[in-house]
Amino acid sequence: MTLPLIAIPADIRHLDKADWHAVQTQYVNAAVRVSGVLPVLVPALERGMDVDAVLDRVDGVLISGSASNVHPSLYGDEWTEADGPFDPARDATSLELIRRAIDRGIPLIAICRGLQELNVALGGTLAREIQDQPGMWDHRRPPVESRDEMYAIRQPVFIAEGSCIARYLGQSGEIQVNSLHRQAIGTKAPRLQVEASAADGTVEAVSVIDAKGFAVGVQWHPEYWAENDAPSRKLFEAFGDAVRAHANGRRS
Numbered sequence: 136m137t138l139p140l141i142a143i144p145a146d147i148r149h150l151d152k153a154d155w156h157a158v159q160t161q162y163v164n165a166a167v168r169v170s171g172v173l174p175v176l177v178p179a180l181e182r183g184m185d186v187d188a189v190l191d192r193v194d195g196v197l198i199s200g201s202a203s204n205v206h207p208s209l210y211g212d213e214w215t216e217a218d219g220p221f222d223p224a225r226d227a228t229s230l231e232l233i234r235r236a237i238d239r240g241i242p243l244i245a246i247c248r249g250l251q252e253l254n255v256a257l258g259g260t261l262a263r264e265i266q267d268q269p270g271m272w273d274h275r276r277p278p279v280e281s282r283d284e285m286y287a288i289r290q291p292v293f294i295a296e297g298s299c300i301a302r303y304l305g306q307s308g309e310i311q312v313n314s315l316h317r318q319a320i321g322t323k324a325p326r327l328q329v330e331a332s333a334a335d336g337t338v339e340a341v342s343v344i345d346a347k348g349f350a351v352g353v354q355w356h357p358e359y360w361a362e363n364d365a366p367s368r369k370l371f372e373a374f375g376d377a378v379r380a381h382a383n384g385r386r387s
């Protein structure tokens with residue numbers, strides 16, 4: 136069987152005085168090496184994107200993390216430039232891709248910014264600069280040079296018993312994850328179920344209630360250690376299995 140395709144929406148990045156459509160290689164590597172699927176990078180278009188034209192051709196969607204933030208106007212909040220950096224083209228593509236993938240029952244994994252987009256796409260809001268709130272931890276990317284240190288596994292989260300994530304990981308309770316975010320779910324969208332939380336109350340994983348298939352979001356970064364961290368590997372293996380099942384269903 137030919138490898139099933141998944142869609143990964145790109146960011147707009149500025150490099151060498153030009154705009155690029157870009158996805159970090161850690162997401163591509165986890166999809167190829169652990170999920171056993173082939174990513175197709177989807178351009179970030181503020182106008183003119185036809186997400187169904189993409190979804191007609193893939194059997195999964197991976198929404199990656201990014202240092203940019205979902206524009207607060209998309210969840211009805213006031214904003215200043217300090218809430219950036221922004222990526223409106225990524226917002227426009229990701230939010231619609233998420234909604235239509237869920238409608239069509241196409242397996243979806245949303246990571247970090249992706250979880251935040253999932254929440255906004257389904258009607259939720261985001262909390263910003265969460266580390267500045269009383270009693271909250273600092274979940275931000277550590278101020279270090281090495282990417283392995285940035286993505287170091289360093290924080291406990293608690294997987295809810297009986298959750299989808301518990302089923303995929305084969306365990307509930309405490310696992311250790313990495314953490315590189317300054318925003319989080321504020322008001323949870325009605326169609327999302329909390330699957331994991333941090334001890335400071337941060338929502339760390341969600342699933343889509345009544346989803347037709349695999350549809351989860353995680354605030355941490357399982358892609359970075361997907362080849363050698365057991366919970367990370369199991370999540371990406373479960374995503375790959377869901378993608379292959381969808382591909383087989385489409386062909387039968």
Ligand SMILES: N[C@@H](CCC(=O)NCCCC(=O)O)C(=O)O
Nearest residue numbers: 200201202203247248316317318
């Ligand atoms: N911008 C959002 C989401 C954070 C996120 O996706 N982090 C991954 C990228 C980390 C990096 O390269 O800085 C937030 O800050 O909450």
